[in-house]
Amino acid sequence: MGRLFGTDGVRGIANADLTAELALKIGRAAAMVLLRESKSVKPTILIGKDTRASGDLLEAALTAGFCSVGCNVLSVGIVPTPAVAFLVCKYECEAGVMISASHNPCEYNGIKIFQGNGYKLDDSIEDEIESIILDHSEDIPVLTGGDVGNRLYCKTAVKDYVEHVVSTADVRFDGISIAIDCANGSASVCAKDIFTSLGAKCLMLSDTPDGTNINDNCGSTHPEELMKFVKDASLDLGLAFDGDADRMLAVDENGELVDGDKVIAICSNRMKNEGRLKKNTAVVTVMSNMGFFKFCENNDIKCAKTAVGDRYVLEKMLKDGYNIGGEQSGHVIFLDYATTGDGELSGVQLVETVVKSGKKLSELADIMKVYPQVLINVRVTPEGKQKYNNDEYIISAVQQAEMELMGEGRVLVRVSGTEPLIRVMLEGSDIEKITVLGNRIADVVRERLM
Secondary structure, three states: OOOOEEEOEEEEEEOOOEOHHHHHHHHHHHHHHHOOOOOOOOOEEEEEEOOOOOHHHHHHHHHHHHHHOOOEEEEEEEOOHHHHHHHHHHOOOOEEEEEOOOOOOOOEEEEEEEEOOOOEOOHHHHHHHHHHHHHOOOOOOOOOHHHOOOEEEOOOHHHHHHHHHHHOOOOOOOOOEEEEEOOOOHHHHOHHHHHHHOOOEEEEEOOOOOOOOOOOOOHHHOOHHHHHHHHHOOOOEEEEEOOOOOOEEEEOOOOOEEOHHHHHHHHHHHHHHOOOOHHHEEEEEOOOOHHHHHHHHHOOOEEEEEOOOHHHHHHHHHHHOOOEEEOOOOOEEEOOOOOOOOHHHHHHHHHHHHHHHOOOHHHHHOOOOOOOEEEEEEEOOHHHHHHHHHOHHHHHHHHHHHHHHOOOEEEEEEEOOOOOEEEEEEEEOOHHHHHHHHHHHHHHHHHHHO
């Protein structure tokens, strides 16, 4: 991670950590780095946002930054993050920006930048942008008169994105009843249109954003209401998105959660059976459940593992030529259709698998056994995050836990890329044992890093 950019863009509390002044600087520096090779007189940068109240503030600052160095800005309004990745290519823009803090509470916001090819920035590009902002490594030009950029508005963005996602399905969903939790976020503007266009009956939850209720006890981070609703209403399944709709978790007809690992297992198995699973491989992170690796062994599917973060999953997929990968949290990348994780596209692919199989989602989900997992998030100071890797007491606590598990489980402790947290994860067959060991490690982390 860099000094400004984390694992998924720049993120912080809007108007406190992520100020208008910083957003303006990011706009100016990003334009300089991304558009060096552009032959356009006035390159165009696309900007989208989620439903947070601070989105307007940051969009205005970014727009000022881009226009000040001679770029036009195409504002597409409230859209999912993957819509920005898709539209920047469709509209032939030089770059795209999504203003969102994804699954975080409303007071947070963030800036995710996409290149003109729809992919997120490489580390080296982020480093250049940071250097201009923090080290003043380059002079930013001062333009005046007709050389400054203009702001343009697009009214077809949601429609174009909906048509794209719908086009990835080759069967209709007639007769399927779905509850959809939009997290009061970006999915609110398009999820219903996507699934009803395919013939599904949709019952909507948390689709009335007010600027402050995004991810508020709803969506993929809080699927409990959706789980109860699907079971009580006797629906076929439910889909829960996060604030910017780049991740999706599902719920089966019994109200049981189907997480990202299971979605990847279900869809990769279908792709294998259809001869579409490239190199017979699915890509996941080290945080994936042990059950996913067992699933791969039992179904003759190879598994490639990466560090935590959908950007690392994507890097592996692009480097080695794979076409499905993702995270337990619900980021799933179908590289045949998208350049980034797309919750609504993942939902379409999952429902299509249900329809084609003629089975209930619970039956499909049984392909993978989930091993008990304990995840404890320990809030630490910024200084604590920096010290974690070299703290001998924490290292010793982890080693002791691994010895006590004796190969019947695993321990993974890592720094969050987006929040001031140390994540302590243990997995194994004995839930009581891994809970005790997890709390023991968490206590050491609190003592050492808070």
